[in-house]
Amino acid sequence: MGDRDRRTDELPEHHPDVRHDPTDRAPGRRPSEPTGPSAPDHAFRRWWFLGWVGASATALVVLAALWVLDSDIEVLGLVGAAAGVAATVALHHLVVAGDRGERTIDRPPPVDEAAPFVARRRLFGGVLGVGAVLGLGGIGALLRFGSRVPERSAWTAGVRLSTLDGDPVRPDDLPLGSVVTVWPADALGSELSAVMLIRLRELPVPPTELGGVVDDTLVAYSRLCTHAGCAVALYRDRDQALFCPCHQATFDARRGAVPVSGPASYPLPQLPLGIDDDGFVIATGDLTAPPGAVGGTV
């Protein structure tokens, strides 16, 4: 008690950091107040602690055995949790019985936090300089040698639209209000060439490229969103809209897949379609724009 009183006396009257909180209802509270009875029952405590340690160790041995025996996760988890609970009780005892209590030290003298860096100015300056040179060089190399060509799909004029199994598609395969994902026959499953072939309910209108529409209502758009490149794989037959499950961009498939709500700014690239002599749907050219998200360089 004497120690604490002495320190309380040390408190300066108007030190900026010792403000009394008027909302503190018990301003005299001492967080480390000694409490409790002072009649330690050593034997009981020791057995209490060792008992829980033993329980925890036993559970851990059982856990190891069950682990080797490849038990279910429920069994392993419950035995593991039991071992943990026993260990927690034992350690709790260690804390309440073994705490030494608080000690105080003087705060260190004021430091200049930048000092180590100032003292090794040349070292850090050198590191910074080398970093800057490397960074600028890297950016320069990227600008000079980096790929400037936007990623292109594998669509070319005359390629048949094929389902993932490689089957070419006829217009009759798509009844009213149906949709199928197709690829060029030579790039099945390729991400950048994935295209949604859609049978619209109504005739498409500009800005759809009407020359690329076959069988009156069959249109095809890239499957990759112009916003962040996700698969715009959700087609709503009721309002003929494509909806992106990642960020909720919505495109009107009847009007050239222009964005109608959500965060996208640009329409989905359209694939111009035709019909070949055997009656299969073919592409008559590449997508109207590179597939995927629109980048930051014009």
Next chain:
Amino acid sequence: MSVLPSPLARVAESLDSRIGRRAERPSLWPVGFGALISHAAIVAFGVLTVTGLALAVAYRPATGLVTYSGSSELYDGQLLPHAFASIVRISEDLPGGLLLRRVHVAASHIFLLSLVAHLLRVLATGAFRRPRIGTHLVGVGLLVIAILFAYTGELMPFSLVAASSLRILEAVVSSVPLIGEPLAEIITGGQLPSDRVLIGAWALHVILLPGAFTALLGWHLWLVHRRTPALERRPDVDVARRGVGRPLWPDAIARFALLTAGLTTLLVASAVVVPWADIELEGPFYAAEATNSVHPAWVMFFTTGALRVFPPIDVVLLGMRITNVLVAAAIVPTILIGMVVAYPFLERRLLGDRAEHHALDHPLDVPLRAGVVTFMTTVGVLLTAAAGVDVLSSWTGVPVEEVVTTFRITLVVLPLLLTAGAVALSRRRVARFAALEEDPTVHTSPPAEGDR
């Protein structure tokens, strides 16, 4: 005196005399609730390391298709990406593998949440002021590493969400003017799936990030020790002039062991009842496919939320296109983290306060700080919540477009309102203290209930 069992007591006594008494300055370990939040992050990091080492043995960072054969009814005999197949094998065939994966993921939640809580406490109480600016900056580095941990960890199973996640990563990198597109090409290798990005994620998650985190954590703790911990004000000790805390041994270590045991128990128990890491029904990576309701790990929700609610406004100038993707997923996170980094310097400049502070403030002690912290927290929480517009829409039955509009309005209005409120509260508090200094007798009568 000692009430420890005698063998432990002897070890404790000898270690304490070695570590504490002969050192130039003994370490002080505060053990209050606030201080222990950061200890919880360290405990979780330990659990992550142990489970992660075990999992790394069986994981294969490759996208090539292999035939899985094992006890998974769904995938037996199927061709799967190697990474996904190894995850299925860990979950279904290796003893205790699913438990390890679930505990790993559960620990990652505690890890990230306690880091964020620790950061908020530091910002709100002014623990970042001199002489702890360096400690704060190292701490922000730890948080950034933790976010990278979460993103790469999410990618590693190479499940269906990775297909969207990688495309979005590529879109965000490409949205940087001029250098973005070539940089994205380097990261992903153009066509997806590519081994390059998965090996990169694996190297980061298993080697580079743990190494960097351990090194920075050591630096952080060493700085905490050198500068002595910042402490809450208390009536019996002038914490500005004296540091007060527990010795490392046995108090702090016993408590740390207790916390480790308690939290690990909680994590293991939670893994029994919550299927944290199960991805079998999500399915493996398929290029150009997506599942409804795509979300990243929650710590990335704030970028997802921004991507969802930022309106489609693009500005084109000087051959550069500033897209809403760039703003939402690159500029806004950079600003938020940049504010956390820059705020100590900003406050020092604006308040002209270059003194060292060892005592923690009440969150409302400085109006500027109360305002900035409230603003950042509100924006962060709102953007995080905005990642769930689709889930909110399906719960409430409100069309998602209207939910997005609500978030757009809320994002403009609510942070300003709450900031103004926090500043007003803070000013009132400061004024009350000013009145107190003029007339100290006010202090002696306890405040009325309505004041609290």
Next chain:
Amino acid sequence: MIAARGGRRGPRVATLVGILLVVIGWGAVAGAQEPSTGADAARDQIVRGGELFQAQCAACHGTQLEGGQGEGDLAGPAMTDVDIAYVDLTMRTGRMPIPAPEVGVRIDQLHDDQREAINAYLLAVFDLPGQIPTVGEGEAARGQELYIRNCAACHGAAGDGGIAGADNDVPPLASLDPIALVEGTRVGPFTMPAFDEAVLSDQQLDDIVAYLALAEEAPRTALGVKELGQVGEALFALGLALLAAVVVWVVARARRWSPAEPDGFAHTEPFEPR
């Protein structure tokens, strides 16, 4: 309003009687040609279906499937060209009939035999196109890839449903019965696009159905939770964080809880280096 409805009731009853006579006559002819009890049962079913249809459906869809004349829910669409699978799907999933007590429609969910009777009636009398599909054995593993490539974008990888924007809800598929799944895929009800045989073969549909059955039976934990999405996981993570906060609080307050406080240990001794 009541007068208007009363005015329509006369002709409707007359039509009903007429249809019943036609049905009974048709049944009698059929029964005469094939004298078997099976035919009798079929005829009974059609008659029962007719009664049910006129009582529960005709108020909105018209006695001759010409569509409802009322307003709101009572303005049901014409059904003359509707695929029987579509009709069956709406009844199977409980979307039809919509209870409308003011016109006597009180049934919310038809029993299987009621539904089959109405189907038989519609096929026999109005000769609706299409047929009720059947479901065979499928392989879940093949079905998963097909499901992800064709269905998951709307219905979610685990079949939990979600949203499709513009106030469209995507229903969860897990609880639907297999026939309803196949019917829905083929006819493309409401907002959903249709999938023809050229896009998804019958065998592929069976595989998808098998996958959904497996997903439905996926193991659940003691809390009744199966695989979580990231949002669900985030919410559980918040719960976990609250529990962790309790643990941290207990650890921070460890000494006060103990009945075995050692005596007088809580003094702060100033440290003096030796």
